[in-house]
Amino acid sequence: MSLKQFLTSRLFFRHLALAVALVTVSILIVLLALKFYTRHGESLAVPDLLGMTEEQFSVVLEKSNLKYVIVDSTYKEEVVAGGVIDQVPDAGMHVKRNRKVFITINAVAPEQVSVPPLTDISMRQSLAQLESVGLLPGAITYKPSEFHNLVLEATYNGRRVITGELLPKGSQINLVVGTGDGRGSVSLPDLKGLTLDMARAILIDSMLNLGAVIYDQSVISRIDTLQARVWKQHPDRSGSPYVSVGASVDVWLTIDELRLSQEYPEDQDTEIRNEEEESFF
Template identity: 40%
Template sequence: MSFKTFLKSKLFFRHLGYAVAIASGFLLISLLWLNIYTRHGQAGPVPDFIGLSLDEVAKVAKKSKLNFTVIDSVYTDSVEKGMIAEQNPKPGFKVKKGRNISLIINAIQPEMVPVPDLLDLPLRQAVALLENAGLEVGALVYKPDISIDVVLGQQYNGREVEANSTLEKGSQVDLILGKGLSDKRTSVPNLVGYHFERARSRIIGASLNVGTYIFDNTIITAEDSAKAFIYQQNPAYSENATVQLGSSIYLWLTTDSSKLPVDSTLIIGAMGSIAPMEPSNPIEL
C-alpha cells in the first residue's frame, strides 16, 4: 500500500482518532491536575486578625484553611497586650487556601531602653541620640544661661532622669536648654501642608514646642491621622514672624486639601500627596 493510499484508508483515520483521543485525554488530565495544584478559583479574603488572641487566631485560621506564624513582637497602645498588632497580608487581601499569614503580637511587657547622656550636647545632637535610642523628645524648656540650645538637664515626668537609667521605648524626655543671656528669638517655620511627624521635627529643629493639635471631622481612623496634613498653624508663618525660644505652635490637621490656603506655596506630588515647597532662603538655626 502506497503512502497516499494509506492516508485515504480507514486504518489511517482510525489511528488518527486514537491519537486525538489520547492527546485530548492527556490535556484534560493536565488541566485538572494544574487546577488542583494551584487551587484555581479558591482564593478568599484574609480575615482580620488584629486585636485577636493567639487562640482566637488559631480558630479563625483553621476555619479559613490558612496557616499563620508569629514573626515578631512590638509594644503598642493600639491593641491590648498579648493581642495581634499587625499582619501580612492585610485583611481583605485575596489569598489561596494554605497561605501562611505573618503576624506581629503586642508584647505583654514593654521594651525598656537606656537613656543616653545628653548633658552639654547641642539640641540637634541630643534629638538624634534620643531617637536612635528609641525615645522621643518631649517639651523643650528654656532658661537663662550663657549657652544657647545646649542641654542643661533631662527630665521624665517632671523628674531628672540619669543617663543609662531605663525607660519604656517611645517615652518622651523633656530637655532643659540654655537660651542665652539675652531675649533670643527664633523664626516661625512654615508648617502648612506637612504631615504631623515632619512638622514636629521642624518645630523641634526651630527650638520650639508642639502645642495642642486638633483633628477636623475628616479624620476618624488611625489611617486618616497618618495621612492628615496641617492646614492652619498658630502663630502663623510669615517671613518676619519670630517667637521666643521654647514657645508652642498650635496645629490644625485635615485630609481635605480644599482647606489649604489658596495662596499657599504647596505642590501636589506625583502620587497625590501634598508637600510644601521649601523656602528659597531657608533659615539655618
C-alpha cells in the same frame, strides 16, 4: 501502498483521529488533576485575629484550614499581652487552604532601652540620640543660659534621667534647653507649604514648640496626613516677626492645592487632632 495513497486512506484518518482523541483526553486528565491539586477557584476568607491571644487564634485558624507563623512582637499598652496587633494577609482577604498567616503579637512588657547621653550636647544631637534608641521627645522648655541650644536637663515622669538607665521603648523624655544670653525672643518662621514633619523640625531649630495640629475636611486617611501641608499658622508673621522663646505655634494642614495657593478663612468644622494621639483616627 505508496505514501500518497496512505495519507489519503481511511486507515490514516482513523489513526489520526485516535491520536487526537488520546492527546485531548491526556490534556483533560492533566487539567483536572491540576484543578484538584490546586483547588482552583476555591478560596478561604482570612478571619480577623486582631486582639486574640495565641490560644484563641490557633483554634480559629485551625477551623479555617489555615496555618500561622508568629514573626514578631512589639508592645502596645492598649492591647492585651500576647494579643495580635498585626496580621498578613489582612482580615477578609481570600487565600488558598493551608496558607500561612504571619502574625505580630503584643509583648508582655515593653522593650527596655538604655538611655543615651542627652545633656551637655546640642538639642539636635539629643533628639538624634533619642530617636536612635526608640525614645521620643516630650515637652521642650527653654530657660536662660549662657549656652545657646544646649540641653541642660532631661527628665522622665518628673525626675532626671541618668545615662545608661533602662526605660520602656517609646517613653517620652522632656528636655530643658538653654536660650543663650539675652535671647528672650526668636524670629518666627514661615511654615506655609511645609509638611507636618518639616514644620516640626523647623520649629525645634527655632527654639519653638508645635501647638495644635488642625486638619481640614480634605484630609481623610492616614496617608493624607503625611501628604498634607501647612496652609495657615498662628501666630503668623503678619502680626510680628518675633515671638518669645518656647512659644507654641498652631498649624492648619490640607491637601487642597487651591487652599494652599490662596488665603481662606478658617473652616468652622475643621477637626483638631492632638499630636500625642497614636493614630490619626
